[in-house]
Amino acid sequence: MTDPVLTDPGQRSAREVFQQLRKHMQPGLALAARISGGGAVESSANGARITLSDGQSLLDFGSYAVTLLGHRHAAVVAAVRDQLDRMTVSSRVLANPATAAAAAALVEYLGGALPRTYFGLNGSDVVEAAVKLARLASNRNRVLAVVGGFHGKTMGALALTHNARYKAGLMPLLPAVTHIAPDDPDAVAREIATGDVAAVVFEPIQGENGVWPLSGDILAKWAGDARRNGVFVIADEIQTGLSRAGEPALAIAAGLPVNAVLVGKALGGGVMPVSALVCDDELYAPLLADPMIHTATFAGNPLACAAASAALDAIDRLTERGREIAATMAFGLAELQRQYGDLVVDVRGQGLLWGLQLASAKLTNEILTTLVKTGLIVSPCMSRPEVLRLLPPLVATDAELAAGLELVDAALNQAATSAAFIASA
Ligand SMILES: Cc1ncc(COP(=O)(O)O)c(C=O)c1O
Numbered sequence: 001m002t003d004p005v006l007t008d009p010g011q012r013s014a015r016e017v018f019q020q021l022r023k024h025m026q027p028g029l030a031l032a033a034r035i036s037g038g039g040a041v042e043s044s045a046n047g048a049r050i051t052l053s054d055g056q057s058l059l060d061f062g063s064y065a066v067t068l069l070g071h072r073h074a075a076v077v078a079a080v081r082d083q084l085d086r087m088t089v090s091s092r093v094l095a096n097p098a099t100a101a102a103a104a105a106l107v108e109y110l111g112g113a114l115p116r117t118y119f120g121l122n123g124s125d126v127v128e129a130a131v132k133l134a135r136l137a138s139n140r141n142r143v144l145a146v147v148g149g150f151h152g153k154t155m156g157a158l159a160l161t162h163n164a165r166y167k168a169g170l171m172p173l174l175p176a177v178t179h180i181a182p183d184d185p186d187a188v189a190r191e192i193a194t195g196d197v198a199a200v201v202f203e204p205i206q207g208e209n210g211v212w213p214l215s216g217d218i219l220a221k222w223a224g225d226a227r228r229n230g231v232f233v234i235a236d237e238i239q240t241g242l243s244r245a246g247e248p249a250l251a252i253a254a255g256l257p258v259n260a261v262l263v264g265k266a267l268g269g270g271v272m273p274v275s276a277l278v279c280d281d282e283l284y285a286p287l288l289a290d291p292m293i294h295t296a297t298f299a300g301n302p303l304a305c306a307a308a309s310a311a312l313d314a315i316d317r318l319t320e321r322g323r324e325i326a327a328t329m330a331f332g333l334a335e336l337q338r339q340y341g342d343l344v345v346d347v348r349g350q351g352l353l354w355g356l357q358l359a360s361a362k363l364t365n366e367i368l369t370t371l372v373k374t375g376l377i378v379s380p381c382m383s384r385p386e387v388l389r390l391l392p393p394l395v396a397t398d399a400e401l402a403a404g405l406e407l408v409d410a411a412l413n414q415a416a417t418s419a420a421f422i423a424s425a
Helices: 011-023 027-037 074-086 097-109 123-138 155-160 187-194 216-227 281-289 302-317 321-340 360-376 398-424
Strands: 042-046 049-052 057-061 117-120 142-148 179-180 197-202 232-236 261-262 273-277 343-350 351-359 376-380 385-390
Touching: 011 027, 027 074, 027 360, 057 074, 074 302, 097 155, 097 232, 097 273, 097 302, 117 123, 117 179, 117 281, 117 302, 123 142, 123 155, 123 197, 123 232, 142 155, 155 398, 187 197, 187 216, 197 216, 216 232, 232 281, 273 281, 302 321, 302 398, 321 343, 321 351, 321 398, 351 360, 360 376, 360 385, 360 398, 376 398
Parallel strands: 057 376, 142 179, 142 197, 197 232, 232 261
Antiparallel strands: 042 049, 049 057, 117 273, 261 273, 343 351, 351 385, 376 385
16 A cells, blocks of 8 residues: 555655754754654644644644744735845945834834844844843943743853753853842842842743743842942843733833843744844943944844834734733633643743643643644743743634634643543553
């Protein structure tokens, strides 16, 4: 009998994809992706859905928080197409209107109090930029980051990331980083007293640490202590910002006296990679004095910036829909916790950023696999393997939200049934 996988052109090319990945990239990731997709690979995507090479359609409530506007949002794609027809990369000797417009749009979207922007491509790029500027502007070296925090995996950003797994074999990284406990209101004051502190960097909700919110009171105390002592306050909202967690920036909405907000992920509208440091003149001072002090070839490229301007406009127009989705998710997930209390230890989150903490990392992995097989993509958490992240896009319809929650319900039900079966055996 002929193997249907070998005769179907889509599946045949999927096999080739896995061969290429195994041979030329990371075999471990290739194997995981092969199991997740049942041998199929990504083929196309639109809105909240991804279509695979075997024709399967999956809901995407994952993509590590990038697709806040879903896939290929029409307004973002149109803006990028338009820019593609004009000019895609800048000479960087001449000024480009797409870059300037994106900076102005971002400053305005974040309320206008932080007037300066530096663009990067990934989140880590702007963490690196923030650390460099803080050290240069303060003439001090030490950066305070928070236990559990995630700020990226490039050498500088990794020093701020807490999880030891990603640092093994790489020490020493930036030596002047101190991790403070999230429940210690006096930590910033105490560290400042011992000297040399340039900045404190935190995520208002630690995304990769299992959607873990930091206390608003403690953040206010840290920020107040820092500012009184001329220490920069930097909110890493690469994951939470731009309305993923329901506000343009959580730190600004909470009235924290931040010098800078970092954004990324959603900024490119799910179409282009782009990130940004948005800050006050004080932190930006080294770049005001010498614009060449921190540069990167593709930073602020017109194509990415065209996507950013269009994305900010689209996100802004969907503010009300975001509130509706947040309420649906809060209600639906609380209901699942009520129903599967033995399996669901906690539900945390707000806006379109939700964490489902399950009874064990093993169960979480099983549920993740079941969900992909049954049609829902969610994201694991890089620093907390017992939490699944549900990150629905602002463009999800009521039917898609209901379908997503039903698939989580069915996966938990299946796990509960097999747990009961094992217990009774
Ligand atoms: C809060 C936060 N900061 C920084 C980063 C690093 O971003 P990137 O992976 O784009 O470099 C991430 C990525 O997950 C993040 O969640």
